[in-house]
Amino acid sequence: MxxxxxxxxxxxxxxxxxxxxxxxxxxxxxxxxxxxxxxxxxxxxxxxxxxxxxxxxxxxxxxxxxxxxxxxxxxxxxxxxxVEINDEYCTAESCHPLSKLSAKSLQYRKITPFEHKTHTREFSDTFRLKCTSCHANLGRERHFELDTKTCNVCHFTSTLKYPDTQGKKPISDCALCHTHIKKTLKIYEKTFRHDAYEGNEKVSCTDCHFKIVQGNGKVDKESCRQCHGKVGDNFHNASDMHRIHIGAYKTACTSCHDPIIHGWLKVNNPVDGGEYHSQSVDTCAEVQNLLMMGKGGAGVEGEPDPMYLATLNCSACHKDKLFTNVKSQVCNNCHGRGFDKILSEQRRFVSFNLQLLNTLLIKVKKYQNINTDRIIQEAEANYTLIRKDGSLGAHNIKYVKDLLGRSIEQLKRITRQNSERLSLNEEL
Structure with a gap:
């Protein structure tokens, strides 16, 4: 067993x-x-x-x-x-050694060639970029490609003190990237020379290029709570935040900073069959924007003012915070000496004709009938538009003069016809 x-x-x-x-x-x-x-x-x-x-x-x-x-x-x-990639792996001799990266510039889009050597140095507040600070775009067609949103956060964040470049320029300076600029442009068959304004210290890029940077890149505490249960006491210490999140770890800038959009929208413009960049229309200045676009009036096919086509910023002329007051001498900054006098003459002309139009409207309404209704309504619409605009033609002098000219001529014709009719009745 x-x-x-x-x-x-x-x-x-x-x-x-x-x-x-x-x-x-x-x-x-x-x-x-x-x-x-x-x-x-x-x-x-x-x-x-x-x-x-x-x-x-x-x-x-x-x-x-x-x-x-x-x-x-x-x-x-x-x-x-x-998950994180250390710089030494990127810059190994078999891959992308710093000596080769710093030796030459790289062409990126249609802007000034990119310099790696200016981005790999340590900045004044001990802030230093890692390779993955910029090359961090994941989930797209190409793994590890450049994330341009990072460029915008660094160059345009208004809540930070901008570091200077090696040439002592602020990193928000437009000319750092945009040097391949079209020097001449045809507007209303006239040649606009861009280089004439580049060297003018009284004219800034943002005088014409309106709202090309949208957003301020601020950091909200709610962004911290996506990763942390408690917001640290050093939240307001930018140097600490950068050292921890960028130096010690790989955290995308846009994970903390609100996004910043750089660029402008294009809209189809029928003038010359071209496509022009458009300003954002402020609702508080809707009438002014309409007039600059050559719209809002009646009986006349308008054209945009050259300043509108050049995407002129309101603050280029209106130097006060409320954008209400403007000194005519400001015109000389762009147009040269003496243009303020030309503007004053044109505004006096518009003021005189606006009063004349109002006088004619009061007079013609006495003769209003089914045949004159449309003409009177058009004239009233043009009078109201020009009065509400308040610039006396400065926002689009050609369009304003055309509107006034048409309405005044039509009302004068009605006045003459009724005067002749009255004279004929008296003779009879």
Whole structure:
């Protein structure tokens, strides 16, 4: 009996040993596969399928660049790989050494060639960019491509004190990026010379290029709560925040800063069949914007004022905060000496004719009938538009003079016709 038990136990022991060996083998195979698979991109995209295989890298796209070559982990023996990418991996001699990056400029879009060497230095407040501060665009067609929203946050955040460039210019200076500017432009068959204003210290880019930066890039405490349960006491210390979130960790600028939009919208403009950049229309200045666009009047096909086509900013002429007062001498900044006198003459002309139009309206309404209703309504609409605008033609002198000329001529015709009719009746 005991021999039978021993025989059965031995048989079960052998089976158990074989089963254990098989199980251990399976575990080893799985572990081996798990540890080595991350070296192949195919393993990573099983989960990270939103990231394209077309890695934005100077190496040949045919070469299989393993994810682990960039996503190292501090613990080399760990199975998990690092999400963050350290600068030394990017700037390794086999990839993008700093010596080569700093040696030449790179053309990016239609702006001044980009200089890596001006962006890799340490700034005055110990703030320093990492490679992934700019190259952080994920989930798009190309993995690791440039995130231009970061450029906007650094260059245009109004809540920060702008660091100076090596040339002692503020980093918000337009000319840092925009040097390939069209020097001449045809407006109303006249040549506008851009270079004549570039060197004019009294004229700034934003005098003409209106609302091209929208947003202020401020940091709201609610942004902190996306990651932190409690907002730190050093929230207002920008140097600390940058050192922790950019220096120690890879945090996208736009994760904390409100987005900033740089650029302008284009709208179709029928003038010359062209496409012009348009200002944003403020509702509080709706009449003024309409007049500058050559719209709002009756009986005349208007054209936009050249200042509108040049996207002139209200503050270019209205130097007060409320945009109400303007000194005619301001015109000389762009148009040259003596233009203030021309403007004053034109405004006196418009003022005289506006009073004349009002006088004619009062007179003609006595003769109003079904034949004159439309003409009187048009004249009233033009009178109201010009009065509400308040610039006496400065916002679009050609359009205003055309509106006044048409309405005055039509009302005079009605007056003459009724005068002739009265004279004829008296003779009869």
């Amino acid at each position: 005991f021999d039978e038990v021993r025989r059965l136990n031995k048989k079960h022991t052998i089976k158990l040993a074989i089963s254990s060996a098989v199980a251990i083998g399976i575990v080893l195979v799985v572990m081996f596969t798990t540890v080595t698979s991350p070296k192949q991109r195919q393993f990573c995209i099983n989960c990270h399928s939103n990231t394209s295989l077309n890695i934005s890298c100077k190496k040949s796209s045919l070469k299989d660049i393993a994810c682990g070559e960039c996503h190292h982990h501090e613990n080399k023996d760990a199975i998990a790989m690092g």
